[in-house]
Amino acid sequence: MQYWLMKSEPKVFGLDDLAARPGQREPWDGVRNYQARNWLRDDMKPGDRAFFYHSNCEVPGILGLMEIVTPGYPDPSQFDATSRYFDPLSDPGRPRWYLVDVRYLRHLCHPISLTTLRRYTDGPLAGFRLLQKGSRLSIMPVSEDHCQFILDLEC
DNA sequence: GCCAACGTTGGC
DNA sequence: GCCAACGTTGGC
Numbered sequence: 127m128q129y130w131l132m133k134s135e136p137k138v139f140g141l142d143d144l145a146a147r148p149g150q151r152e153p154w155d156g157v158r159n160y161q162a163r164n165w166l167r168d169d170m171k172p173g174d175r176a177f178f179y180h181s182n183c184e185v186p187g188i189l190g191l192m193e194i195v196t197p198g199y200p201d202p203s204q205f206d207a208t209s210r211y212f213d214p215l216s217d218p219g220r221p222r223w224y225l226v227d228v229r230y231l232r233h234l235c236h237p238i239s240l241t242t243l244r245r246y247t248d249g250p251l252a253g254f255r256l257l258q259k260g261s262r263l264s265i266m267p268v269s270e271d272h273c274q275f276i277l278d279l280e281c
Numbered sequence: 282g283c284c285a286a287c288g289t290t291g292g293c
Numbered sequence: 294g295c296c297a298a299c300g301t302t303g304g305c
Contacts, residue, residue: 183303259285288300289298291296291299
């Protein structure tokens with residue numbers, strides 16, 4: 127089982143929005159980056175888990191956990207001309223963008239802010255992509271060691 | 282709101 | 294294939 131980190135702007139879709147639909151699957155749409163696309167399409171598996179990260183907000187950080195419930199499949203929003211994620215260059219016969227469905231698991235007992243995570247940049251979290259300079263990926267894998275360390279920070 | 286860092290586009 | 298211009302991300 128692989129752990130991931132997935133970013134979302136709470137003003138657009140926050141962990142509380144996901145938690146408001148307990149047990150229901152939610153499509154994680156709108157990812158428009160090729161590296162993230164490749165992970166969605168090729169590597170994410172049902173049963174994998176992901177940290178829910180709030181970005182572009184007052185206190186960026188990890189808020190909770192969710193589960194990946196589908197393999198990657200084509201993101202319908204790329205073909206929807208009314209969607210902000212519409213991509214006129216994507217060919218339905220050969221979709222460019224993929225997504226997975228996710229499901230709410232739980233909130234962490236308290237959020238782990240980016241500031242807190244940065245304290246360990248040169249220690250246990252060395253090499254964590256989230257903390258690397260200029261990293262803008264909205265989805266990234268989290269190593270087993272990093273995952274365990276983050277979960278230990280929780281309480 | 283600012284701006285650094287990055288990814289994409291498109292002319293050549 | 295190079296690279297300048299542009300748009301986006303996201304912390305601060």
